[in-house]
Amino acid sequence: MPLGAPIHWRLLGLWRSFRYPLIIGLAILAWIYVPQMEARHLQNALAAEFFAECRKTLKDTETIPKVPDEALDVAIHRRPVTSATLQAWSPTVSTEIRSGQWVARIEFLQPKGYVVEQTIGPALSESGYDTPSGGQ
Secondary structure, rough: OOOOHHHHHHHHHHHHHHHHHHHHHHHHHHHHHHHHHHHHHHHHHHHHHHHHHHHHHHHHHHHOOOOHHHHHHHHHHHHOOOOHHHHHHOEEEEEEEEEOEEEEEEEEEOOOOEEEEEEEEEOHHHHHHOOOOOOO
């Protein structure tokens, strides 16, 4: 009865035959997903600046900002984002009232319609600002 090759030799042979396709596949996945992850990280940072500016406006003036675009412009100036990147992302901002809370929203066209929302503060009619103004 002939003896077969030891199991570690067989595994070594499989590794040798699949290592290059595996490395190429991982490189392709990294080429696709790493830029998307970096874009998502930068978008989250821009959204955090936008929400911080919205909170500052609410705290300083106790009114909803007239145009959320102003808060976006301030956030863009504070974050190092190129104009080509902004053009690709096409961020749009809006505000709305949900359950008595002012909710700010920023939506990015790329990658795949990423939306970030955050509650900014109370929006009570007694305070004189129960509806968001013109920036929607």
